[in-house]
Amino acid sequence: MSSAAAHAARAPVPDPVIVLRDDGPIARALGRIGAALPVPAAVIAILAAAPVLIFAGSDLSNLAAGLVLVWVVVVGGASSGARRWPRMLWAATPLMRLTEYATLIWIAALDSEVADPAAYALIAALTFRHYDLVYRLRHSGVPPAPWINTLSLGWDGRLILACLLLVLGLVPAGMYAMAAILGVAFVAEAVYGWVVVGRAEPAPIDDQEGDE
Amino acid sequence: LSDISTVRDSASVIAGTPMAGGIGMAVVLATAPADDGRPAALLPWGAGTVVRRLVGQLEALGVERTLVLARPVFQQAVQDAVGPAARVDASAGPCDDLRAIAAVARETAGTLLVLYGELLTHAEALRRLAWPSAGTAILAGGNRRKLVFRVRTRAGEVVSAASPYHRVGRPNATFLGVLRVKPADLEKVAGAADQLAKLAADPPEAWRAELARKAESWRAGAAQTADDDDGGDDVGAPPGADDDLEEDNQPAEIAEVLSEADELRLRTRVAGAPDDVAAMLVLGLVRTGVRVVPVYLRRLFWRRPLSAGTIEQAARRLADFDVDRALLDSSVKGTDGFFTTFFVSPYSKHIARWAAHRGLTPNQVTTFAMLLGTLAAAGFATGERWGLIAGALLLQMSFTADCVDGQLARYTGQFSRTGAWLDAVFDRAKEYLAFAGLAIGSARMGDDVWLFACAAITLQTVRHTAGFSFMVAGGQVTRATRQPPLEHSLDEAAAAGEARTAGQPVASADRRPLAAQVLRSWKLLDRRPAIVWLKRMAAFPIGERFAVISITAALFTPRVTFIALLGWGGFALVYGEAGRVLRSAR
Numbered sequence: 117m118s119s120a121a122a123h124a125a126r127a128p129v130p131d132p133v134i135v136l137r138d139d140g141p142i143a144r145a146l147g148r149i150g151a152a153l154p155v156p157a158a159v160i161a162i163l164a165a166a167p168v169l170i171f172a173g174s175d176l177s178n179l180a181a182g183l184v185l186v187w188v189v190v191v192g193g194a195s196s197g198a199r200r201w202p203r204m205l206w207a208a209t210p211l212m213r214l215t216e217y218a219t220l221i222w223i224a225a226l227d228s229e230v231a232d233p234a235a236y237a238l239i240a241a242l243t244f245r246h247y248d249l250v251y252r253l254r255h256s257g258v259p260p261a262p263w264i265n266t267l268s269l270g271w272d273g274r275l276i277l278a279c280l281l282l283v284l285g286l287v288p289a290g291m292y293a294m295a296a297i298l299g300v301a302f303v304a305e306a307v308y309g310w311v312v313v314g315r316a317e318p319a320p321i322d323d324q325e326g327d328e
Numbered sequence: 329l330s331d332i333s334t335v336r337d338s339a340s341v342i343a344g345t346p347m348a349g350g351i352g353m354a355v356v357l358a359t360a361p362a363d364d365g366r367p368a369a370l371l372p373w374g375a376g377t378v379v380r381r382l383v384g385q386l387e388a389l390g391v392e393r394t395l396v397l398a399r400p401v402f403q404q405a406v407q408d409a410v411g412p413a414a415r416v417d418a419s420a421g422p423c424d425d426l427r428a429i430a431a432v433a434r435e436t437a438g439t440l441l442v443l444y445g446e447l448l449t450h451a452e453a454l455r456r457l458a459w460p461s462a463g464t465a466i467l468a469g470g471n472r473r474k475l476v477f478r479v480r481t482r483a484g485e486v487v488s489a490a491s492p493y494h495r496v497g498r499p500n501a502t503f504l505g506v507l508r509v510k511p512a513d514l515e516k517v518a519g520a521a522d523q524l525a526k527l528a529a530d531p532p533e534a535w536r537a538e539l540a541r542k543a544e545s546w547r548a549g550a551a552q553t554a555d556d557d558d559g560g561d562d563v564g565a566p567p568g569a570d571d572d573l574e575e576d577n578q579p580a581e582i583a584e585v586l587s588e589a590d591e592l593r594l595r596t597r598v599a600g601a602p603d604d605v606a607a608m609l610v611l612g613l614v615r616t617g618v619r620v621v622p623v624y625l626r627r628l629f630w631r632r633p634l635s636a637g638t639i640e641q642a643a644r645r646l647a648d649f650d651v652d653r654a655l656l657d658s659s660v661k662g663t664d665g666f667f668t669t670f671f672v673s674p675y676s677k678h679i680a681r682w683a684a685h686r687g688l689t690p691n692q693v694t695t696f697a698m699l700l701g702t703l704a705a706a707g708f709a710t711g712e713r714w715g716l717i718a719g720a721l722l723l724q725m726s727f728t729a730d731c732v733d734g735q736l737a738r739y740t741g742q743f744s745r746t747g748a749w750l751d752a753v754f755d756r757a758k759e760y761l762a763f764a765g766l767a768i769g770s771a772r773m774g775d776d777v778w779l780f781a782c783a784a785i786t787l788q789t790v791r792h793t794a795g796f797s798f799m800v801a802g803g804q805v806t807r808a809t810r811q812p813p814l815e816h817s818l819d820e821a822a823a824a825g826e827a828r829t830a831g832q833p834v835a836s837a838d839r840r841p842l843a844a845q846v847l848r849s850w851k852l853l854d855r856r857p858a859i860v861w862l863k864r865m866a867a868f869p870i871g872e873r874f875a876v877i878s879i880t881a882a883l884f885t886p887r888v889t890f891i892a893l894l895g896w897g898g899f900a901l902v903y904g905e906a907g908r909v910l911r912s913a914r
Binding site: 132133136205206209210213214218225232236243244246248250251254255256310 | 745746748749752753756760763764767768771776778779781782783785786789791792793794796797798800801905908909912913
């Protein structure tokens with residue numbers, strides 16, 4: 117079976133751990149690299165985040181920043197397809213969250229000091245989607261619609277867009293705009309999901325979720 | 329009979345609580361024998377009998393039809409006892425019971441309830457199962473109860489159940505004799521009942537051996553502790569998801585002499601065990617892959633009397649049992665952190681009761697809490713000392729309201745899926761809004777801490793994501809739990825335990841992987857309550873976080889708040905990840 121056919125066969129029941137990663141089309145395409153590597157996804161994800169954490173605070177040229185970003189997208193994307201050590205697959209997801217948010221903060225810091233609140237606004241909008249991925253499935257039984265993943269580009273697409281904003285010198289305004297557009301889209305889709313799509317199999321009534 | 333009216337009164341006091349409807353049919357099993365050989369359901373209760381009381385409770389709950397199954401010789405006696413409220417059918421033995429239930433399941437359209445006829449519990453306990461959204465569920469109790477069948481739950485689902493003929497490995501809860509089957513699962517329960525009936529007619533060798541082993545282990549258990557296991561569970565909370573207790577293998581060599589009363593009680597229990605078709609049905613459903621959810625009894629009273637002596641005891645206990653108090657105590661989540669448990673819940677539950685009597689809904693309280701949280705962020709955003717203090721107080725009020733909504737939902741039984749979602753989303757929104765407010769206020773005072781705010785929101789989201797991702801992965805493991813066929817008496821965990829003891833009686837502990845050994849020692853520390861609370865605090869739960877925000881913001885500056893959040897949160901991240909990695913490696 118070709119890998120495309122394999123993907124199509126898997127498509128109806130996506131692995132929930134993978135869904136939580138919020139990969140975009142680019143990351144998913146790069147996942148084939150990871151699938152061929154004999155390394156667990158979490159290890160690849162740590163490598164993806166490493167340069168961002170190492171160069172935090174240092175003043176890089178746009179070219180160097182671009183190279184770092186290419187690394188983050190390519191290596192992080194590769195981790196989306198890695199399936200070694202399945203019991204530890206869950207560990208890559210929080211690392212990808214760290215990678216995305218830390219890179220956004222890093223891009224804002226490279227731009228100017230006034231960009232920090234813009235990065236906060238964008239991250240806050242993204243947290244809505246990332247919590248909703250879990251909470252909606254938990255409470256309604258139906259996950260957020262797949263099109264909202266495409267529309268919001270995935271973490272990879274968003275990072276590339278943020279890097280473009282840096283090159284164009286539009287970071288604060290662009291990040292605020294992204295925060296507003298994405299925030300409205302996420303909330304609207306959630307409301308649509310609850311009101312129109314409704315709920316599937318009910319969750320247990322004794323809600324004993326841990327104290328979060 | 330007297331307490332039916334009191335329970336109904338206390339329930340009707342809770343404003344806005346509809347009496348649960350939607351139970352099409354209840355099958356009451358008046359088949360278990362008491363120590364005098366007559367059905368335990370016919371034990372006297374007030375002027376009537378235990379089964380009459382139960383049928384009355386079901387009637388009050390709005391159950392449309394009740395069918396009572398009794399052995400042929402007692403059919404008339406049971407019919408006389410329940411009167412016209414229910415039909416009593418004769419059934420010669422457990423196989424006929426199962427076939428009768430299969431027939432009922434096939435002709436009923438609504439929800440089906442199968443329960444012991446000799447249950448002494450509050451109508452409230454049954455009402456929780458009558459709630460329309462309950463799905464297919466069992467009434468579950470704590471793991472320490474004796475002479476009941478055990479189950480193992482994981483991620484809010486029963487993954488293995490015991491029956492007279494089946495053993496469950498690593499049990500962490502018990503089945504309290506009430507099974508609720510939602511309409512969509514009726515065909516499956518009928519199929520399982522038919523299959524079990526066929527097998528029970530001539531039990532396989534493994535089944536017989538397991539029944540004999542159970543009798544032995546109950547004897548040993550009864551010898552160890554003579555005291556009765558009545559009343560609510562010790563712990564108000566359901567057990568932890570991975571309570572790593574050994575299977576119910578009490579050492580069989582303890583051959584203490586039992587008191588005459590204990591001996592009689594034990595013999596009655598053993599004699600009645602094969603009649604327990606409710607437990608068999610739970611096993612049948614779980615083994616055939618039906619999702620069964622535990623609904624915990626928590627602090628309510630529950631007793632299954634099998635002698636006149638226990639009835640008297642139970643009557644005394646029930647008489648001075650404060651249902652409202654028990655419900656209120658039960659409304660407090662058992663998994664909350666230290667701050668929430670000791671500084672908020674003790675008074676927030678009284679606010680919840682007040683809100684219930686005022687007719688407020690949990691969603692109204694949730695929205696009010698969000699409003700308070702927004703005001704708190706606005707206070708922080710002023711940057712002034714008065715604003716920080718006001719914000720700190722508002723944030724605490726908001727957090728209290730947040731505890732109230734969940735307690736209100738549990739107290740009144742008003743669970744709403746949208747409400748639960750909104751509650752979770754608002755919790756995050758309040759916290760991250762407070763971060764933004766603090767950063768804005770700090771910037772206005774000339775100290776830019778936006779980078780700290782960005783780091784704090786990232787850390788907190790990463791911590792949550794790690795937990796979610798691990799949980800989702802664990803959920804897959806649950807679904808993948810292989811269910812052995814009905815003929816097998818051991819589930820996977822019990823079979824593995826058996827193999828360990830049989831193969832390597834001495835070295836079994838050393839053969840565990842290192843990660844499992846570390847986790848086990850870590851778990852053993854939980855015997856000291858102080859350690860449990862320390863562990864929960866180390867995870868930096870929401871109550872602790874909000875307290876840190878309020879205290880540091882009111883007394884110091886937003887910069888101190890963020891440093892404190894990052895420090896404690898960073899430690900919690902490492903602590904949490906270490907635990908999850910170990911559990912994955914096990």
